[in-house]
Amino acid sequence: MSRPLEGLLVLEFCQFLAGPSAGLKLADMGARVIKIERPVKGEAGRQLAIKNIFIDGDSLLFHTINRNKESYAADLKNQDDLEAVKKLIAKADVITHNFRPGVMEKIGLDYESVKVINSRIIYATVTGYGNVGPWANKPGQDLLVQSLSGLTYLSGTADQGPVPFGLSVSDIMCGNHLTQGILAALIKRARTNTSVLVEVSLLESTLDLQFEVITTYLNDGKKLPQRSNVRGSGHAYLSAPYGIYETADGHLALAMGDLNKIGSAIGCDISQLYTDSISSFDKRDDILKSLSDTFKKKRTGDWLEILIPRDIWCADVLDYTGATELPVFEQLGIRQSVQVSDSVEIETTRSPIRIDSEKLFSSKPAPKVGAHNSTLNQEFNIEI
Amino acid sequence: MKPLEGYLIIDFGQFLSGPSASLRLADLGARVIKIERPQGGDICRSLYTSNVVMNGDSSVFHAINRNKESFAADLKDPRDRDTIIQLLSKADIVLHNFRPGVMERLGFDYNSVKSIKPDVIYGEISGYGSEGEYKDRPGQDLLLQSLTGLTWLTGNADSGPVAMGLSIVDMLAGAHLAEGILACLYRKSVSGEGGLVQVSMLESAYDFQFETITTFMNDGGQNPQRSLTSNANAYLGAPYGIYKTANGYLALAMGSIPFLGKLLGCDALATYADAAIAFEKRDEIKSILGQHLQTDTTQKWLSVLEPADIWCADVLNWNQLFEHEGFKVLNMTQEVSMSDGYTYNTTRCPIRIDGELLTSKKGSPKLGQDNQNILTEFSL
Numbered sequence: 001m002s003r004p005l006e007g008l009l010v011l012e013f014c015q016f017l018a019g020p021s022a023g024l025k026l027a028d029m030g031a032r033v034i035k036i037e038r039p040v041k042g043e044a045g046r047q048l049a050i051k052n053i054f055i056d057g058d059s060l061l062f063h064t065i066n067r068n069k070e071s072y073a074a075d076l077k078n079q080d081d082l083e084a085v086k087k088l089i090a091k092a093d094v095i096t097h098n099f100r101p102g103v104m105e106k107i108g109l110d111y112e113s114v115k116v117i118n119s120r121i122i123y124a125t126v127t128g129y130g131n132v133g134p135w136a137n138k139p140g141q142d143l144l145v146q147s148l149s150g151l152t153y154l155s156g157t158a159d160q161g162p163v164p165f166g167l168s169v170s171d172i173m174c175g176n177h178l179t180q181g182i183l184a185a186l187i188k189r190a191r192t193n194t195s196v197l198v199e200v201s202l203l204e205s206t207l208d209l210q211f212e213v214i215t216t217y218l219n220d221g222k223k224l225p226q227r228s229n230v231r232g233s234g235h236a237y238l239s240a241p242y243g244i245y246e247t248a249d250g251h252l253a254l255a256m257g258d259l260n261k262i263g264s265a266i267g268c269d270i271s272q273l274y275t276d277s278i279s280s281f282d283k284r285d286d287i288l289k290s291l292s293d294t295f296k297k298k299r300t301g302d303w304l305e306i307l308i309p310r311d312i313w314c315a316d317v318l319d320y321t322g323a324t325e326l327p328v329f330e331q332l333g334i335r336q337s338v339q340v341s342d343s344v345e346i347e348t349t350r351s352p353i354r355i356d357s358e359k360l361f362s363s364k365p366a367p368k369v370g371a372h373n374s375t376l377n378q379e380f381n382i383e384i
Numbered sequence: 385m386k387p388l389e390g391y392l393i394i395d396f397g398q399f400l401s402g403p404s405a406s407l408r409l410a411d412l413g414a415r416v417i418k419i420e421r422p423q424g425g426d427i428c429r430s431l432y433t434s435n436v437v438m439n440g441d442s443s444v445f446h447a448i449n450r451n452k453e454s455f456a457a458d459l460k461d462p463r464d465r466d467t468i469i470q471l472l473s474k475a476d477i478v479l480h481n482f483r484p485g486v487m488e489r490l491g492f493d494y495n496s497v498k499s500i501k502p503d504v505i506y507g508e509i510s511g512y513g514s515e516g517e518y519k520d521r522p523g524q525d526l527l528l529q530s531l532t533g534l535t536w537l538t539g540n541a542d543s544g545p546v547a548m549g550l551s552i553v554d555m556l557a558g559a560h561l562a563e564g565i566l567a568c569l570y571r572k573s574v575s576g577e578g579g580l581v582q583v584s585m586l587e588s589a590y591d592f593q594f595e596t597i598t599t600f601m602n603d604g605g606q607n608p609q610r611s612l613t614s615n616a617n618a619y620l621g622a623p624y625g626i627y628k629t630a631n632g633y634l635a636l637a638m639g640s641i642p643f644l645g646k647l648l649g650c651d652a653l654a655t656y657a658d659a660a661i662a663f664e665k666r667d668e669i670k671s672i673l674g675q676h677l678q679t680d681t682t683q684k685w686l687s688v689l690e691p692a693d694i695w696c697a698d699v700l701n702w703n704q705l706f707e708h709e710g711f712k713v714l715n716m717t718q719e720v721s722m723s724d725g726y727t728y729n730t731t732r733c734p735i736r737i738d739g740e741l742l743t744s745k746k747g748s749p750k751l752g753q754d755n756q757n758i759l760t761e762f763s764l
């Protein structure tokens with residue numbers, strides 16, 4: 001099967017998560033992605049580990065984000081290395097970087113300069129907060145962006161203060177937007193035959209993530225989100241019963257649904273509280289509390305047996321043990337193995353996109369720093 | 385010129401996941417026609433958040449469906465079906481997010497549409513894939529968060545499972561669908577062939593957690609443990625988190641603990657010298673930091689930490705953010721108008737192409753507002 005991006009050459013100057021996660025998506029869809037890294041140490045993400053897990057000298061995190069790529073080591077401050085990189089750029093379709101504003105200008109690889117080398121280049125950049133304004137030079141780091149964007153007032157309960165999303169959600173959304181921008185630019189180039197500049201920032205991506213609720217805020221007299229005070233409530237803007245409830249042996253998630261039907265299915269009288277459709281939001285806390293008391297009386301499995309046949313939207317609440325043991329995890333083929341070396345294999349997840357009914361597996365591991373210098377020098381006639 | 389100008393998208397999607405993908409493609413320049421049932425249209429029109437109604441429809445409908453047209457059609461009515469088939473013959477892209485089997489029953493599944501338009505790019509979002517034992521379950525955001533382990537990452541150790549307070553899985557699935565469609569459009573520009581793009585909320589939810597699930601699969605199956613206080617990432621050590629101050633909050637993303645102690649004038653932190661200790665003793669360290677940071681204002685701490693290049697930030701709500709120059713320079717909001725003159729404010733596409741913002745004045749459509757124009761234009 002031909003993957004849709006076969007034949008495309010992407011040079012990735014990006015580090016950490018946002019940019020490299022876009023490189024990974026493009027690679028899984030068929031592009032050839034080459035990381036341009038400083039010699040020896042390589043990109044900073046190689047040393048950024050969680051739980052101190054390193055595989056073959058690089059963090060597991062780096063392996064996860066950078067599988068299915070090649071590496072070309074070059075010191076961009078060294079003239080010979082820079083010339084070599086320029087030869088690669090001349091043949092590339094896309095380059096991505098996430099340096100702070102001004103850095104690529106100093107090296108001489110800013111958009112204007114790169115266009116001279118390659119008039120059909122897609123030049124894509126990631127910043128924290130855009131190129132101008134008081135935050136332009138602030139570190140573009142996920143938690144800081146979440147904190148500045150208002151996102152931390154949407155999860156948890158009102159009495160908890162700001163609660164950040166427990167994943168690098170700004171980086172990940174921004175990586176998705178970068179991928180979209182690059183692909184749209186390639187489509188544009190197919191018509192114009194000329195270079196395209198793509199720019200995304202963590203902050204704009206994190207605001208876009210909130211587009212529904214910010215639109216509500218902008219058209220509702222700028223009322224700030226009001227989270228419930230009931231533990232488990234799932235969304236500041238949605239009415240009861242939306243949330244996660246404690247049961248006799250675990251938890252149960254309940255999405256939006258007909259409160260009368262739910263009340264009668266579980267044997268909980270909420271008729272005094274739920275009097276009309278408006279009250280499911282206005283009396284949210286009281287209804288949530290009332291439902292909570294009832295759900296504690298039976299085990300999750302018992303509730304699911306009662307609710308699912310009645311077509312009430314609910315689910316078990318699983319940890320990673322449960323989530324990776326779910327039969328659908330295997331049935332959908334979400335797991336894949338990556339062969340790091342002859343003796344080391346790691347397990348990770350595959351691309352979430354299927355093309356022409358095919359799952360996009362790849363067993364190609366993350367590269368060692370400079371692992372492909374000699375083959376690339378030969379292939380692109382680069383003389384050192 | 386916007387990148388997707390000239391492309392026609394027929395969108396059967398409802399709610400958020402599918403329509404968020406077509407919104408992105410619309411902002412990139414494509415023309416999007418929503419196919420809606422004549423009675424009530426997209427159910428999202430009446431899915432209200434905090435009871436806000438704008439010009440007859442929910443605020444989220446307006447956010448998700450601006451920059452689109454609406455064509456009302458009953459997919460079971462033979463005359464309407466004929467019209468839709470003629471429209472599909474002009475479509476570059478078709479997308480939907482019905483449960484598996486629905487489009488097959490309606491006769492608008494990929495193979496059927498392909499026989500109408502051989503080079504179509506057909507995109508679909510399901511909850512749990514079209515195979516496997518969950519395929520008929522409702523693909524709803526909170527349920528997907530709950531099943532895939534996501535709720536054990538946010539909040540503190542004693543909070544129980546905490547949902548991310550947005551329909552994050554819907555948005556990720558929409559983003560992934562847009563990416564697959566764009567990749568196929570690129571391929572079409574090279575080879576002329578169409579393609580099928582399939583995404584499920586389940587796969588998108590696992591992909592979102594690819595770093596932490598990969599860690600879980602390679603560390604002997606240890607479930608994430610959130611810190612007792614100020615948790616922002618179950619896998620990171622102190623100081624990573626948000627702390628209360630005398631007049632607000634402070635986000636701290638990194639810094640060696642003794643160095644932070646020195647900058648903040650907190651001697652108790654001097655002993656936590658080793659980087660591994662910052663993870664092992666994070667509850668202890670976060671508790672000390674939490675007490676200490678309450679002794680002065682956010683501004684005071686920022687004035688000490690920022691010059692020392694410590695990654696930190698104020699914690700803003702939208703009122704504070706919207707007043708800030710750092711937000712204003714982004715021009716992140718736009719005003720759009722509906723066909724009846726109703727205007728509203730919303731956000732814009734987060735991607736810039738060739739230095740331009742991808743804005744559009746076109747608001748969301750009234751149900752079926754474009755039927756007549758579309759019938760005339762395509763001579764249906």
